[in-house]
Amino acid sequence: PDTPEDQVERYARVYLIALVGGFLFPDKSNKWIQGMWFPMLLGDWDEIGRKSWGSAVLAGIYRELCTCSRLGAKQAGGAMFILQLWAWEHLPFLAPQDPREFWLPDDELRFVANPPYGFKWIGANTNDHQPEHSLLFYRAEFDK
DSSP states (O other), X not given: OOSOHHHHHHHHHHHHHHHIIIIISOOTTSSOOOGGGHXXXXXXXXXXXXXXXXXXXXXXXXXXXXXXXXXXXXXXXXOHHHHHHHHHHHOGGXXXXXXXXXXXXXXXXXXXXXXXXXXXXXXXXXXXXXGGGHHHHHHHHHHO
16 A cells, blocks of 8 residues: 555556566567557557457467468467367367366365366367377268
8 A cells, every 4th residue: 555656557567567567468489579569558558449350369379270271381480378278178189178177075165286278178179099099080070
């Protein structure tokens, strides 16, 4: 409560820069924040709130998917965690087999790692095949 308003605003802007540059629009190295975000995030607070951030993140994912689908591309950037969640939701055979694997054995309330954003995937991944048969399994699942 005793913190000066300008210091709170400065910390909030640094947090927003880290969130936008490092989480919503990360580069492939995950070490740098693109400079194009600084003028907007250091500008007017009301202007930041008027932006359609969801549309921008989705457009960034589409751009990265187009870029990484080109011949010779080796990696993708962008908010791939959103693509992963979409894949888990629409292609359940890719989802974790059992979200309980994220729990500690003797602790019901604490997670070992960040859990998936839902628990409807219990039993979804049923690939019990040997590694040499995995390609056939996944091809058949994608065809379904």
